[in-house]
Amino acid sequence: xxxxxxxxxxxxxTCEGIAKMIASxxxxxxxxxxxxxxxxxxxxxxxxxLILGTSTWGDGELQDDWIDGxxxxxxxxxxxxxxxxxxxxDSDSYSESFCGAMIELWNGLKSKGxxxxxxxxxxxxxxxxxxxxxxxxxxxxALDEVNEDDKTEARIDSxxxxxxxQL
Numbered sequence: 001x002x003x004x005x006x007x008x009x010x011x012x013x014t015c016e017g018i019a020k021m022i023a024s025x026x027x028x029x030x031x032x033x034x035x036x037x038x039x040x041x042x043x044x045x046x047x048x049x050l051i052l053g054t055s056t057w058g059d060g061e062l063q064d065d066w067i068d069g070x071x072x073x074x075x076x077x078x079x080x081x082x083x084x085x086x087x088x089x090d091s092d093s094y095s096e097s098f099c100g101a102m103i104e105l106w107n108g109l110k111s112k113g114x115x116x117x118x119x120x121x122x123x124x125x126x127x128x129x130x131x132x133x134x135x136x137x138x139x140x141x142a143l144d145e146v147n148e149d150d151k152t153e154a155r156i157d158s159x160x161x162x163x164x165x166q167l
Contacts, residue, residue, distance in 0.1 A: 001026070001027075001049075001164065001167045002047075002048035002049055002082075002167060003046060003047045003048050003049065004026065004028060004032060004047060004048070004049035004050075004051065004167055005028075005032050005033075005034055005043055005044075005046075005047040005049070005050060005051070006019045006020075006022055006023045006026075006028065006032060006033045006034070006051040006053065007019075007034045007035075007036050007039060007043070007050060007051070007052050007053070007069070008033070008034075008035065008036060008052075008053040008054070009035070009036040009037070009053070009054050009055065009062070009063035009064070009065040009066040009069060010035070010055060010063065010065075011055060011057075011063055011064065011065075012055070014055060014088050014145050015053050015054065015055045015063065015088045016035070018053060018086065018088060018143060018145070018152070018156075019033050019051075019053050019086075020033055021152075021153075021156060022051060022053075022086065022156060022160070023051075025156060025157065025160050026160060026164070026167070035065070036065045036066055036069035037065040037068075037069070039069050039072055039073075041076065044073070044076050044078070044081075047081075048080075048081060048082060049081070049082045049083075049084070049167045050078075050081055050082070050083045050084075050114075051083075051084045051085075051086065052083060052084070052085050052086075052105050052140075053085070053086040053087065053088070054066050054085075054087055054088070054101045054102065054104075054105060055087070055088040055089070055101065056087060056088065056089040056090075056094065056097065056098070056099050056100050056101040056102075057101070058097070059094075059096075059097045059100070060097035060100025060101060060103075060104075060130075060131050061100075061101060061104070062101045062104045062105070063101065066101070066104070066105070070104065070105060070108045070109075073108070073109060073112075074108055074109070074112065078109065078112040078113060078114050079112065079113030079114075080113060080114075080115070081112075081113075081114050081115070082114070082115045082117055082166060082167060083109060083114045083115065083116050083117070084116070084117050084118035084140060084141075084163050084167075085102045085105055085106060085116070085118065085139055085140025085141070086102075086118075086140050086141040086142075086143065086159075087099035087100075087101055087102040087132065087138075087140060087141070087142055087143065088143050088144070088145060089101075089130075089142065089143070089144055090144060090146045090147065091125065091126055091127040091144045091146075091147055091148065092144075092146065092147045093146070095126075095127045095128040095129070096127075096128045096129045097129070097130065097131070098125075098127035098128075098129070098130045098132075098142065098144070099130055099132050099138065099142040099143075099144075100130050100131040100132055101132075102132040102138065102139050102140045102142070103130075103131040103132040103139060105140075106132070106139045106140070116139070117162075117163050117166045117167075118140050118141060118159060118162060118163045119134075119137040119138060119139060119140070120137060120138045120140065120141050120142060120155075120159060120162075121136065121137050121138075122136055122137065122138060124151075125138075125142060125144075130142070141155060141156070141159040143155060143156075
């Protein structure tokens with residue numbers, strides 16, 4: 001596996017916990033988990049693979065720290081980087097915008113020469129709509145720690161099995 005960093009934005013700690021779990025399951029050190037509010041040019045330059053995680057707020061908005069973080073990423077040379085996305089959401093209370101913030105990251109970086117990996121079929125999820133679904137697949141791993149926390153670890157394990165050979 002090439003040099004990999006997990007970058008997250010978290011307001012309540014949920015996305016941070018997921019980021020640490022993903023890093024642990026990939027065998028990464030704690031220093032490979034970075035809060036997007038502390039993102040530096042060096043972190044991006046030193047890593048080939050970027051695993052980016054955000055929670056979703058309101059009608060599908062990015063977590064607050066990602067607003068500046070995404071602008072910072074868009075200003076960097078990301079050509080050739082491999083990017084995997086994960087998102088945290090609430091499929092019950094926010095069923096019409098479930099994990100919608102992932103698409104904001106995807107849209108912001110799709111013209112930067114990155115190679116996106118880790119799309120996930122919508123099978124097994126219960127929600128009404130999500131901007132993060134393209135052709136029946138989430139653009140990344142969608143997680144619901146509010147209503148489906150019992151499915152989180154299995155979803156992460158399956159996703160890691162899917163992406164690990166591409167990292």
